[in-house]
Amino acid sequence: MSRKKTPKSKGASAPPASVLPAANGPRAARPGTARLGPPGPPNGPPPPGRPSLGGGGDFYDVAFKVMLVGDSGVGKTCLLVRFKDGAFLAGTFISTVGIDFRNKVLDVDGMKVKLQIWDTAGQERFRSVTHAYYRDAHALLLLYDVTNKASFDNIQAWLTEIQEYAQRDVVLMLLGNKVDSAQERVVKREDGEKLAKECGLPFMETSAKLGLNVDLAFTAIAKELKQRSTKSTSDLHFQLHDYVQREGRRASCCRP
Numbered sequence: 001m002s003r004k005k006t007p008k009s010k011g012a013s014a015p016p017a018s019v020l021p022a023a024n025g026p027r028a029a030r031p032g033t034a035r036l037g038p039p040g041p042p043n044g045p046p047p048p049g050r051p052s053l054g055g056g057g058d059f060y061d062v063a064f065k066v067m068l069v070g071d072s073g074v075g076k077t078c079l080l081v082r083f084k085d086g087a088f089l090a091g092t093f094i095s096t097v098g099i100d101f102r103n104k105v106l107d108v109d110g111m112k113v114k115l116q117i118w119d120t121a122g123q124e125r126f127r128s129v130t131h132a133y134y135r136d137a138h139a140l141l142l143l144y145d146v147t148n149k150a151s152f153d154n155i156q157a158w159l160t161e162i163q164e165y166a167q168r169d170v171v172l173m174l175l176g177n178k179v180d181s182a183q184e185r186v187v188k189r190e191d192g193e194k195l196a197k198e199c200g201l202p203f204m205e206t207s208a209k210l211g212l213n214v215d216l217a218f219t220a221i222a223k224e225l226k227q228r229s230t231k232s233t234s235d236l237h238f239q240l241h242d243y244v245q246r247e248g249r250r251a252s253c254c255r256p
């Protein structure tokens with residue numbers, strides 16, 4: 001976590017144009033054209049171990065790093081773009097190369113919480129790049145694709161990796177994405193809930209395409225991190241579970 005207040009400047013919260021995708025533009029302009037590990041270019045993500053959450057001129061009270069992880073194609077980049085820009089990247093799937101990031105400042109109960117969200121490549125060949133960034137993450141969103149059983153089966157392997165590389169107290173949430181694809185669904189909601197319960201994780205189903213539960217997932221993380229930074233009670237994890245269960249929406253189109 002870091003704390004900082006810098007003067008608000010118009011449009012300053014947006015990353016440089018060179019790393020911004022056109023909201024509905026061609027897929028070639030999407031984020032994820034990342035650097036193959038540290039050190040990155042001046043506008044790219046800072047190398048691990050040298051956080052630069054103060055960059056960009058955002059106005060905020062407290063800042064955290066959130067990482068998106070999961071198999072290639074589960075929808076990490078789309079989830080981030082939906083959250084950041086409110087758009088869906090339809091069309092040809094362009095896999096993220098290495099790692100990329102976006103910032104977004106949320107108002108959490110009157111406090112400006114800046115999330116620096118790292119979008120990792122799910123492909124195996126970039127795994128060593130991703131490993132280097134785990135240790136700086138305050139929270140991880142672990143995704144699988146409800147239309148892809150293998151991505152669900154691989155969650156255990158991702159958890160092992162997280163255990164090995166992430167901080168012990170990292171905030172972790174499991175997300176089953178693409179629930180809009182009801183016809184193609186192969187992982188039932190109950191299966192996701194069961195796995196999450198076994199692992200003690202908060203769980204939600206999402207759709208980057210429809211925007212279902214996307215803001216909620218990031219808001220829940222921001223609330224948890226903010227609470228942890230301002231309080232020292234031990235039952236905060238339970239509160240995150242409660243919040244997610246209470247607020248999570250089920251789309252009528254998306255029932256298994």
Ligand SMILES: Nc1nc2c(ncn2[C@@H]2O[C@H](COP(=O)(O)OP(=O)(O)OP(=O)(O)O)[C@@H](O)[C@H]2O)c(=O)[nH]1
Nearest residue numbers: 072073074075076077078093095096122207208209
């Ligand atoms: N139907 C549907 N398709 C989605 C959703 N989210 C992502 N997709 C599609 O799934 C494909 C992969 O999405 P990405 O966000 O690029 O996947 P990723 O997890 O970032 O993949 P890597 O960068 O390779 O790790 C794209 O074709 C998206 O359009 C969703 O919520 N619903």
Ligand SMILES: [Mg+2]
Nearest residue numbers: 032077095096
């Ligand atoms: Mg991606």
